[in-house]
Amino acid sequence: MMPVDVSLAPPAASSLGASTAEPLQLHAFSAAPARPSARVWPDFLVGQLDKPVRVLLIDDDAHIRMVIAQELMADERTLLVAQASSIKEGRKAIRQHSFDVMLVDMHLGDGEGLELIDFMKTHHPSAEAVVVSIMESDDLVLRAFELGATGYLVKNSWFGNYPMAVLQVANGGASITPNLARRLLQRFDKTADKTAVEEERRRQPDEAERLSAREREVLRMVAGGYTSVEIGVRLTISSMTVNTHIKNIYRKLQVRTRAQAVRFASLRGMF
Secondary structure, eight states: OOOOOGGGSOOOGGGTTSOOOSOOOOEEOOOOOOOOOOOOOOTTSSOBTTBOEEEEEEOSOHHHHHHHHHHHHHSTTEEEEEEESSHHHHHHHHHHOOOSEEEEESEETTEETTHHHHHHHHHOTTOEEEEEESOOOHHHHHHHHHTTOOEEEETTOTTOOHHHHHHHHHTTOOEEOHHHHHHHHHHHHHHOOHHHHHHHHHHSSSTGGGSOHHHHHHHHHHHTTOOHHHHHHHHTSOHHHHHHHHHHHHHHHTOSSHHHHHHHHHHTTOO
């Protein structure tokens, strides 16, 4: 039988009221045996039994870290490869482990978790970041997405299904709670005024015109929330081709994330 790391085991009944203040050290995890699942998961999506989505978890709350870790290990489509409890441990884990998605707390004991996003992009450019926080501030969400995050979960939200969030971003989508999504859409509607449009046009007068018809079509579908796989199905092209179009869009618009590309296109009146 494969050994189980005791730091992830649920507390015994007699110790439920005990303090969890003692920090956990950085751990690496081996893949648990696949368990039968009632979920229907298409074979063309990322996150299969033979190749689950690898996750790095960084949170300074030992209890929250245990809850998230148990959710991830209970789903055979996700694999927890390491966890950390601070900026220092997070940097070490990012350097030492290969992973597809990083779940990171907004506020860690020795700094802001957001600073790990840029560090992660340097060492693992193709990895995705999902921010986890007890706060539901619009400004924090926007800041996280501007830094390159593709998901934002609120810890006390009923919609905070961590494995599904991991699978969504790993398949080219974004993960955000419905309440936040509604508020951000309302905020964009209020802030996309004529002054912002003119400023964007003065700064980059011809980037949008350089987009091909296909790239514009892909960008409109990205703005609609479609994943790369879903865009490929609708346009009858491969997801790899879709990702190539998205990379070209980033380069031409001089942006780094889907959120920035969509905002740029919205301000330019492209859709």
